[in-house]
Amino acid sequence: MSEKTAHQVDFQQLLRVHQANYSVFQAKSEDEIHQAILKVFQACPYAGLYYLVTDVGLERVITYDALTKKEIGEAPAQIELTPAEIVQFFAREASISSTQNTSLPETLTLFLKASGWKQVAIIPVMQDVVVVGVLLLLSHADNKLTRETIDPFLYLAETIPLAIDNVKAARATKQRLRELESISETSQLISSSSNLEQLYELLHRQITATMGADVNFAIAIYEPSNETIEVPYVVENGVKIHVDPFPLGEGLISILIRTRQPLMLVEDTERRARALGARYIGAPPKSWLGCPLVISNEAIGALVVQDLVHEQRFTQDDLRFLIALSVQVAGAIYNIRLLEDARRRALQLETVAEISREVSGSLIVDNLLRQAVNLVRERFNFYHAAVFLVDSAGEYAVIREATGEAGAQMKRAGHKLGVGSKSLVGRATLEKEALVVNDVSKDQNYYPNPLLPETKAEACLPLRVGDRILGVLDVQSTKVYAFTSENVKILQILADQLAVAVVNSELFAEAQERLSQHRLLHHVTTAAASSTTIEEALNSAVQGLQVTLGGDQIAILLADKEQKTLEVRSSIGYPNDESARLKIPFGVGITGWVAAHKQPQRINDVTKDSRYIAVNSKVRSELALPLIYRNEVLGVLNVESVRPNAYTENDEEMLGTLAGSLAAIIAHSRLLEQYRHQVEREHLLYEITDKIRRTTDKRKILAITAEELSKVINARRTEIVIQLGDGTDKTTPRN
Numbered sequence: 001m002s003e004k005t006a007h008q009v010d011f012q013q014l015l016r017v018h019q020a021n022y023s024v025f026q027a028k029s030e031d032e033i034h035q036a037i038l039k040v041f042q043a044c045p046y047a048g049l050y051y052l053v054t055d056v057g058l059e060r061v062i063t064y065d066a067l068t069k070k071e072i073g074e075a076p077a078q079i080e081l082t083p084a085e086i087v088q089f090f091a092r093e094a095s096i097s098s099t100q101n102t103s104l105p106e107t108l109t110l111f112l113k114a115s116g117w118k119q120v121a122i123i124p125v126m127q128d129v130v131v132v133g134v135l136l137l138l139s140h141a142d143n144k145l146t147r148e149t150i151d152p153f154l155y156l157a158e159t160i161p162l163a164i165d166n167v168k169a170a171r172a173t174k175q176r177l178r179e180l181e182s183i184s185e186t187s188q189l190i191s192s193s194s195n196l197e198q199l200y201e202l203l204h205r206q207i208t209a210t211m212g213a214d215v216n217f218a219i220a221i222y223e224p225s226n227e228t229i230e231v232p233y234v235v236e237n238g239v240k241i242h243v244d245p246f247p248l249g250e251g252l253i254s255i256l257i258r259t260r261q262p263l264m265l266v267e268d269t270e271r272r273a274r275a276l277g278a279r280y281i282g283a284p285p286k287s288w289l290g291c292p293l294v295i296s297n298e299a300i301g302a303l304v305v306q307d308l309v310h311e312q313r314f315t316q317d318d319l320r321f322l323i324a325l326s327v328q329v330a331g332a333i334y335n336i337r338l339l340e341d342a343r344r345r346a347l348q349l350e351t352v353a354e355i356s357r358e359v360s361g362s363l364i365v366d367n368l369l370r371q372a373v374n375l376v377r378e379r380f381n382f383y384h385a386a387v388f389l390v391d392s393a394g395e396y397a398v399i400r401e402a403t404g405e406a407g408a409q410m411k412r413a414g415h416k417l418g419v420g421s422k423s424l425v426g427r428a429t430l431e432k433e434a435l436v437v438n439d440v441s442k443d444q445n446y447y448p449n450p451l452l453p454e455t456k457a458e459a460c461l462p463l464r465v466g467d468r469i470l471g472v473l474d475v476q477s478t479k480v481y482a483f484t485s486e487n488v489k490i491l492q493i494l495a496d497q498l499a500v501a502v503v504n505s506e507l508f509a510e511a512q513e514r515l516s517q518h519r520l521l522h523h524v525t526t527a528a529a530s531s532t533t534i535e536e537a538l539n540s541a542v543q544g545l546q547v548t549l550g551g552d553q554i555a556i557l558l559a560d561k562e563q564k565t566l567e568v569r570s571s572i573g574y575p576n577d578e579s580a581r582l583k584i585p586f587g588v589g590i591t592g593w594v595a596a597h598k599q600p601q602r603i604n605d606v607t608k609d610s611r612y613i614a615v616n617s618k619v620r621s622e623l624a625l626p627l628i629y630r631n632e633v634l635g636v637l638n639v640e641s642v643r644p645n646a647y648t649e650n651d652e653e654m655l656g657t658l659a660g661s662l663a664a665i666i667a668h669s670r671l672l673e674q675y676r677h678q679v680e681r682e683h684l685l686y687e688i689t690d691k692i693r694r695t696t697d698k699r700k701i702l703a704i705t706a707e708e709l710s711k712v713i714n715a716r717r718t719e720i721v722i723q724l725g726d727g728t729d730k731t732t733p734r735n
Helices: 002-026 030-042 083-090 106-114 151-193 196-211 252-257 269-277 316-361 366-379 406-414 424-432 485-529 533-550 589-597 649-693 698-712
Strands: 047-054 055-067 078-080 095-098 120-125 129-141 216-223 230-237 239-247 263-265 288-295 298-307 384-390 396-402 416-418 433-435 457-465 470-478 553-560 564-573 584-585 601-603 621-629 632-641 721-723 729-731
Touching: 002 030, 002 151, 002 485, 030 055, 030 298, 083 129, 106 589, 120 151, 151 288, 151 424, 196 216, 196 230, 196 298, 216 252, 216 316, 230 252, 252 263, 252 288, 252 298, 263 298, 269 288, 288 316, 298 457, 316 366, 316 485, 366 384, 366 396, 366 470, 366 485, 384 406, 384 424, 396 406, 396 424, 396 457, 396 470, 416 424, 424 433, 424 470, 457 485, 470 485, 470 721, 533 564, 533 632, 533 649, 553 589, 553 698, 564 632, 584 589, 584 632, 589 601, 589 632, 601 649, 621 649, 632 649, 649 698
Parallel strands: none
Antiparallel strands: 047 055, 047 129, 055 078, 095 120, 120 129, 216 230, 216 298, 230 239, 263 288, 288 298, 384 396, 384 470, 396 416, 433 457, 457 470, 553 564, 553 632, 564 584, 601 621, 621 632, 721 729
């Protein structure tokens, strides 16, 4: 009766084990599989342990003691084994042995010998021919293990791999469905998106929804014109960050661009990346996955996901999904970029057209330059823009117009850079070519402007007309590699337009100045010609010339033909009276040379001319012109300035005309004075003769004659001696 009851109890236990086995097969996740295995252990009269095979050996997953109805805490949690050792110990059929005499790893053997169990059943969990786990059943002396009692556990060992496969298959199916839904949704949203930033955010949402919110995401765009890679959208640890563009050849993204093939690194990522020739800035990720965006067999960018903490973060399913997504979005990104580029180019060309219209319709260059630099900054989205113009001496490029408060400060300070200096502006004025530095941190000659601390790239476009350099258009950006061949060409067109505007303004100013000067010179000539004396004519001329030339030193020297010297007859603007007493021999000094050779002399720097006679040490330029009338040198017109290169060919031509007029005026004034003296003498002779005719007394006639002669010649003593016919002299009364 008792034996039958025992068999009945065994059958009931067997039934409970089989029912628990069935729950393993129905599990939908790894956790459910483990819970089902625990139920199997709870349904049997033995102690049970389940170990899972890992990369480093065995890892304890489940333990249960049916006697104490508790976990077996003293069971080893980790057992380090090589793959070969796992095969050696467990790649065989299930076996039952004594706990004191078993062929198990040392850690397990020691544990079993120290425990109170007598028997152990070793049941490998095999998937095909690979050991994926181990079941251990432990029994006491009164509850022996037999082939019949472990039979349900053999079935469990066969069920576990099937359940794991089912879970993986279900997960993969679910993942695939999620991917397809994401790709479908992305496709629909892409069709309605016309903004790159919106598209980037959309892709980020889809990727995190599929791969998990913990992955970092980035979109890279390749710019072939300057071989740089921009990263316009980066999210790291949930925060959007900024990454500067970098040249092709740095980082794993460059490998994607060059090979046009996806790349997945999920273990030993840093070493493998360096082996591929990539270098990192900052901490390398533990897992990295990237797919190129390819259009017409050309890479235009890349999608990248990475995990900074975990290896093996990405799978082949993730790779397949990212490839499918990259195919979907490549065309959309390409088309939107084309549209945005077209809009940007149209706006930039419209800017050039606006400047061109202003150039043709305006002669006020300051307003035009101010408008130009502001449009460049606003419409080209640059940090700073300025125009430098080369000074008249060709020594410095002086800031003429600039944007922002920094530009206003530089204008107030008269900021200037030497032509040919190491600065970009100085080099551009000397080399007469556009200079572009797309990363100022890598230019050894770059000197940062403290007023513009955020500058990361700079371009200098020469304002050029023919071979003449008028100045430089200087543009700066807060982004490295901001200047492409395309926007540099447009900026150069703009610079050329500004150069034309500057030339037009100069020509207009010169024309206005010449007109004004000719009017003044006409007034000077008229005033000099209406003067009654030479002194009055010369004084009127020098005063009018000083007004015309803007305060320069002016002197008119007249020639003494007998002594061959020049004497200052009228001057203005000199700091002392020495010039008024100056006498210069012909051939001495610049004015003496002009008088001797009858040729004008224009000296741009008198300190370099040994002929110069220094009356004022501050003088730097001189223009001397001969006063010639009928091939006779009457004198020299001399003008001097404290500015180097103060006088031009136009000045020489204009003053040459005036010199000819002055020479004629001087000659006519001299003739007029001679005529006036002659008339006065004749009038005086007439008066003297009239007085003499009024008397017949000889002595009185002689007395009147002596008196009148004394008055005329201002003599203190006059004596008239009359020669008599006999050869003797007779003296008249003296006066």
